Amino acid sequence: MKIIRVSFERLDLSLSVPYTIAYETVSHTSNFILKLETDTSLVGYGCAAPDLEVTGESAETVEKSIQQHVLPLLHGNSPLMYNRIIDELKQLCPENSSVLAMVDMALLDLMSKKADLPLYQFLGGYRKSFATSITIGIMGLQQTLSLAKEFTAKGFTILKIKGGLNLEEDIAKMIKLREEFPGIILRFDGNQGYNVEQSVAFVKATEKVGIQIFEQPTKTKGDQQLGEVTHAVGIPVMADESLKTLDDAFRLAQKEQIDMINIKLMKVGGILEGMHINSVAKSAGLEAMVGCLDECALGISAGLHFALSRPNIHFADLDGHLDLLDDPFQGLFEIKGGVLYPSHNPGLGYSG
Numbered sequence: 236m237k238i239i240r241v242s243f244e245r246l247d248l249s250l251s252v253p254y255t256i257a258y259e260t261v262s263h264t265s266n267f268i269l270k271l272e273t274d275t276s277l278v279g280y281g282c283a284a285p286d287l288e289v290t291g292e293s294a295e296t297v298e299k300s301i302q303q304h305v306l307p308l309l310h311g312n313s314p315l316m317y318n319r320i321i322d323e324l325k326q327l328c329p330e331n332s333s334v335l336a337m338v339d340m341a342l343l344d345l346m347s348k349k350a351d352l353p354l355y356q357f358l359g360g361y362r363k364s365f366a367t368s369i370t371i372g373i374m375g376l377q378q379t380l381s382l383a384k385e386f387t388a389k390g391f392t393i394l395k396i397k398g399g400l401n402l403e404e405d406i407a408k409m410i411k412l413r414e415e416f417p418g419i420i421l422r423f424d425g426n427q428g429y430n431v432e433q434s435v436a437f438v439k440a441t442e443k444v445g446i447q448i449f450e451q452p453t454k455t456k457g458d459q460q461l462g463e464v465t466h467a468v469g470i471p472v473m474a475d476e477s478l479k480t481l482d483d484a485f486r487l488a489q490k491e492q493i494d495m496i497n498i499k500l501m502k503v504g505g506i507l508e509g510m511h512i513n514s515v516a517k518s519a520g521l522e523a524m525v526g527c528l529d530e531c532a533l534g535i536s537a538g539l540h541f542a543l544s545r546p547n548i549h550f551a552d553l554d555g556h557l558d559l560l561d562d563p564f565q566g567l568f569e570i571k572g573g574v575l576y577p578s579h580n581p582g583l584g585y586s587g
Contacts, residue, residue, distance in 0.1 A: 236349060240272035241309045243301050245294065246531065250558045254372030257399030257428030258288060264529035264559070265294035267301065267333075269341045270587075271309060277348045279314065280585050281341030282534035283333040284501050284555075289476060289528060290333045300331045305338060314345040321507055332479065332504040339505025340537045344582040351581050354537070358506070358544035364576045365542050367551045368393035368422055373400055376408055380415055390572035393420040395552055399428015399452070406440040413444040421445070422552075425452035427476060431463045438468040448495065448524070448550070451475040462492035471495050473524065479503060484512045488519035497552070498541075499526045501534070506541045517547040524550035532556045532564035536583045539568055539575050551575065 246266045253262035264284065271279040283301075285292035304327040312320055321339060328334055347357035355362075369391045371382050383394055396412070398405035405423070412421060423446050429437065434452040450473040453460040458477065465472040471494040474487055479502045487493050496516050498509045509525075516523050525542040527535055535556045542548045553575060556562055567584040569576045578584030 236277070236313055236315060236345070237274045238271050238309050238312050238314060239274050241306050242270045243305075244268050245298065246563070248529075248531065248559045248561060250529070251560055252558055254370070254397070254558075255374065256372060256397045256424075257426035261529065266531050266534065267294075267297055267337060268531075268533065269301070269305070269337050271314070271341045271345060273314070273345065277345055278587055279341040279345030279348065280533060280583065280587070281337040281339065281344065282531060282537070283337035284528045284530040284534055285333045286501065286528050289499070289502050292331055292333055297331060297334055300328045300334045304328050305334060309338070314342045314349075317342045317346060318507070321505070325504070333501040335504035335508070336500045336537075339507055340500075340534075340583065343506055344585075348582040353577055353579060353584070354540035354582055355543035355577060358540065360544055361546050362543045364574050365539060365551045365553075366393060366574045367553045367570075368395040368420075369554045369557070369573065370395045370397060370424075370552070372397045376404070376411060379408055380411065383412060383416060383419075387416060387419060392418075392573050393422065395422040395424055397424050397426060399425040402429070402433050402437060406437060409441045409444045409446065420447050422448040422450065424450040424475070427451055427454045429453055431460050431467070434464040435467050438470060442469075446470055448473050450497065451477060458487060458490060458492045461487075462490060465491075465493055471522075473497055475499075475526065478512070481508060481511050481515065484515040488515055488521060493521065495522050495524065495550075497524050497526045498548075499528060500538055500541065501528050501530065506537065509541055510545070513545055513547055522550070523548045524552060526552040527555035529559065530555045531559060531562045532567050533583060533585060536564075536567040536577070536585070539577055540583065543577060
């Protein structure tokens with residue numbers, strides 16, 4: 236099998252409802268869709284979702300990298316030489332993790348279609364479905380409660396609350412959410428908004444809330460702060476923005492600075508690299524979650540298939556497509572009661 240045509244398109248997508256996190260407000264996103272046509276009837280697809288803060292990429296740098304590196308490298312190559320292609324691409328554009336993730340997806344999509352299997356089964360299936368959290372950005376208390384009511388009415392059982400701008404408001408919000416929704420799983424993402432003292436104060440004040448995961452409360456620069464929080468509190472602390480590479484995973488695990496990791500395919504460079512990072516986490520006794528950025532359903536599908544294939548991935552936060560307007564990818568998976576179910580179609584479930 237040989238790739239005979241490589242093309243891409245840029246999708247500039249608006250969010251139905253803008254959201255706020257500790258360091259920005261987001262109202263739109265750009266995704267890039269890679270299409271690999273082969274000398275057989277098989278076509279592979281991948282998605283890149285650059286994020287300046289998380290992946291260090293702009294839409295412009297991604298488009299430039301695709302034009303300069305991806306198109307000439309892939310044309311005429313065999314997707315069966317997957318590892319070699321990814322290794323060569325890493326040398327060409329080491330700073331473009333979402334570009335690597337996009338190519339990784341498209342190649343794996345092709346190979347699992349060649350095997351006539353859904354991607355998670357091709358990777359070595361472990362689960363057949365996965366419960367996902369749904370995220371509530373930083374907003375007022377009443378708005379938060381109203382949105383929580385809307386999400387739980389739709390069947391979601393896990394709420395991920397964004398904070399980090401106002402400690403007292405965050406505490407009050409989590410306490411009130413627990414009062415109003417006693418049976419719901421609550422996670423909290425500080426998005427680097429706290430220092431160590433504030434992080435510890437937040438956990439102590441919300442002790443009775445029963446927060447399941449405390450995600451990236453402190454800044455990414457310097458692991459020591461994150462480690463101090465981890466050793467000072469009694470709930471699991473998760474690294475997100477602090478973990479972007481395999482080296483990051485090894486360093487954080489070796490120094491015992493965290494309890495959990497968030498693997499986002501766009502920030503780590505795809506499924507192959509995600510597997511390596513997950514293996515490091517597993518060897519260190521750290522549980523993993525698969526997260527996402529503002530990705531169309533094609534990108535979310537890749538994250539879902541990855542999560543379904545690995546025993547050490549216990550959590551999912553795969554809701555980045557839900558607020559995107561005019562997402563062209565539909566039917567790749569189902570959401571029922573907050574649980575994601577993959578398509579039975581080969582690959583990522585998309586045939587064009």
